[in-house]
Amino acid sequence: MGDGGWRPVKRTRTFEEVLTQIERRIAEDGLTAGDRLPPERRLAEQLGVSRSSVREAMRVLESLGVVSSQVGRGPDAGAVLTSRPETALTDLLRLHLGMAGLELREVIGTRHMIEHWAASHAASAGADTSALAAALSGMDGASTAEEFVEHDTAFHCAIADASGNRLVAAIMRSLRDSMRRYAVEAVERLGDTAILRADHVRILRAVEAGDADEAARAVTEHLAHAYPSLSGH
Amino acid sequence: MGDGGWRPVKRTRTFEEVLTQIERRIAEDGLTAGDRLPPERRLAEQLGVSRSSVREAMRVLESLGVVSSQVGRGPDAGAVLTSRPETALTDLLRLHLGMAGLELREVIGTRHMIEHWAASHAASAGADTSALAAALSGMDGASTAEEFVEHDTAFHCAIADASGNRLVAAIMRSLRDSMRRYAVEAVERLGDTAILRADHVRILRAVEAGDADEAARAVTEHLAHAYPSLSGH
């Protein structure tokens, strides 16, 4: 206490400064997916820092799904701006889930929120249901739990896709990817997938019929069937 | 075509290998927030890689909100596991929003989904509304748009917090942080904040009364008032 308001002079690390400058350039120059960033060596020279610092900044941007680095030479080489929020989200959720910083309960609750919203929107918007039907028939042909979960994921992601909101869809996909392990466990614990299949049919019917409330109810009950221990939320 | 199933031998970069090993250690040893990772030099030696590669892996973990590096010596120094998904999410959304990889429409649509869900949950669960009331009075004392948005953010985040789902709350906070600029613009464009204030009061009343449907409706209309051009979703 009583530090008299003094603060350490230098808190920002070099690579953070590089990050903000790159971000500023992206905003000011209106760069978008597909555009290239200068090569690491040039960037280091222009910013007056070492290549290591530039590289650490690149790793951050890459982990956030903003750039993608390609070796070699030519138009496609170097650091190219991309737009992959879902891969970053997947890594983020998987790591925090593995660290017990997030509980499965919360992930499934979020999933419930998204599906509830997406299903009712898809129903009232009269969305295309061909992807849903395709995933459904894929589930019928599945013989293992992994295979079933694969098509189940496709089914539920298709609902999110039908919302027309890429951010919601990305969150959904990341949620499913990061909890794939638990989904397989849940299916194996259940033993029989007949109930789940019936739930899916009910959701599809409701969306086709344009009944938003029924679609939302069907989603809620489906999740309660899949994760009975978490039915609180 | 016809590559005969051949694949490049080495696709994974060194730092990615470091990442997977660290992730494995976290999972196997059950490490959680507060635990320390070995020092960079030791990790490099143990894994047989250079310190640069370890550092790049650290940058990724740090950007995903999983570790936090402290210089110096002692129990708190080094790479400490943390659980900060919200900072990572904020960076992710801000960057993708700035790159036009995501549209404001989608961010606000996601926000709508969360608030709709959180408000009805808070209402039916009879959540504590003191934080909401505090933010409300803060808005009354605000003189600038920035100040207003500050307390407005607190209000809406409090709704998300009341859901009891930290992932939902983290997404909400990140959404608000990354779109702060646009929120200020929206308030300034509106000129008068009377309508928004009234909306907030209505939401608070509904939550207090435990009326989930009214709370959800109030949230929907509030967003329509704040962003009239995006009322489609």
Next chain:
DNA sequence: GACCACAGTATGGTCAGACCATACCGAACC
């Protein structure tokens, strides 16, 4: 002229080694 082989070169990926700033630890000293 069309095609192909090969050297050139720009790029990211990795490494080794050094130095700095920071912050704790502990011994020596009052």
Next chain:
DNA sequence: GGTTCGGTATGGTCTGACCATACTGTGGTC
């Protein structure tokens, strides 16, 4: 006992080098 001060472990940064990759352009060959 308290204080001072050097030791040391930590992350942060820099330099310079080398490697693997993949395009580029040149020159030869048919």
